[in-house]
Amino acid sequence: xxxxxxxxxxxxxxxxxxxxxxxxxxxxxxxxxxxxxxxxxxxxxxxxxxxxxxxxxxxxxxxxxxxxxxxxxxxxxxxxxxxxxxxxxxxxxxxxxxxxxxxxxxxxxxxxxxxxxxxxxxxxxxxxxxxxxxxxxxxxxxxxxxxxxxxxxxxxxxxxxxxxxxxxxxxxxxxxxxxxxxxxxxxxxxxxxxxxxxxxxxxxxxxxxx
Numbered sequence: 138x139x140x141x142x143x144x145x146x147x148x149x150x151x152x153x154x155x156x157x158x159x160x161x162x163x164x165x166x167x168x169x170x171x172x173x174x175x176x177x178x179x180x181x182x183x184x185x186x187x188x189x190x191x192x193x194x195x196x197x198x199x200x201x202x203x204x205x206x207x208x209x210x211x212x213x214x215x216x217x218x219x220x221x222x223x224x225x226x227x228x229x230x231x232x233x234x235x236x237x238x239x240x241x242x243x244x245x246x247x248x249x250x251x252x253x254x255x256x257x258x259x260x261x262x263x264x265x266x267x268x269x270x271x272x273x274x275x276x277x278x279x280x281x282x283x284x285x286x287x288x289x290x291x292x293x294x295x296x297x298x299x300x301x302x303x304x305x306x307x308x309x310x311x312x313x314x315x316x317x318x319x320x321x322x323x324x325x326x327x328x329x330x331x332x333x334x335x336x337x338x339x340x341x342x343x344x345x346x347x
Contacts, residue, residue, distance in 0.1 A: 140329075142202035148329040149195035156192060159336040160185035163343075176233075177301050177343055183228050184296075184305075185336055190224045192332050193217055198270060215274060219253050222246065222287050229295035238294040245294075249287035253280055285313075301342055308338045 163182040167175050197214040204210060226246050230239060253274070275281055289306060296302035312331055 142199050144329055145195045145199040145202060148332055149192055149199065152192040152195065152333040153189070155333060156185050156188050156336045159340045162340065173298070177298055180229075180232075180296055180298070180301065181339055181343055184339055187224050187228045188332075188336055190217065191221055191335075194221075195329065195332060201270065214272070218272065219274065219284075222249055222284065222291065225288070226291050226295070229291070232295055232297060234295055234297060242291045242294040245287045245290035249283045252283035285310075300345070301339075304342045304345065305335075305339045308342070309335065 160182055163178045163185065167178045167182075170178055194214065194217045197210055197217055200207075200210040201214055223246065226242060230242065288309070292302050292306040293299070296305075309331075312334075
């Protein structure tokens with residue numbers, strides 16, 4: 138995804154620091170917040186916890202760049218990448234939402250797993266013509282669509298308050314659309330900036346919903 142080892146490890150370090158700062162602020166502010174605001178800040182803190190898993194992807198990318206012949210790192214990158222949806226689901230499934238929302242999110246997760254794992258092939262990471270990492274598991278449009286649909290479903294069904302959830306989700310989708318329009322040949326490479334910036338946007342959006 139990132140264009141070289143230095144960019145990957147930089148995204149991992151900077152993203153981890155920023156995410157930790159946002160997590161600390163969200164936990165600290167809960168002490169003096171109103172009940173509704175506490176719910177939002179709690180959701181933000183939970184998202185930050187899950188975001189360490191997303192940022193961790195950059196570490197595996199760094200190792201893939203550094204040791205291109207070691208297939209173990211490619212397999213770990215595959216695991217971290219496709220289980221991002223699962224981590225999001227596990228973090229929010231016990232939230233205060235209606236049971237039918239949990240059922241819908243669970244079905245979406247099950248379908249996502251089925252699409253991602255069948256048919257299972259030996260997953261590879263190569264360097265494409267633009268000198269960016271190319272993940273074989275995203276060559277399928279079905280898998281990419283399954284990721285997006287499950288992300289949207291789980292966010293809207295499980296993450297509360299819904300106003301903050303929808304606006305944070307909108308930032309993620311707009312970023313991906315922007316990448317697809319202006320960086321068609323290497324959309325995944327924009328993930329470096331994406332991984333670093335999302336916690337910041339999520340925190341700023343929390344001021345809109347008091």
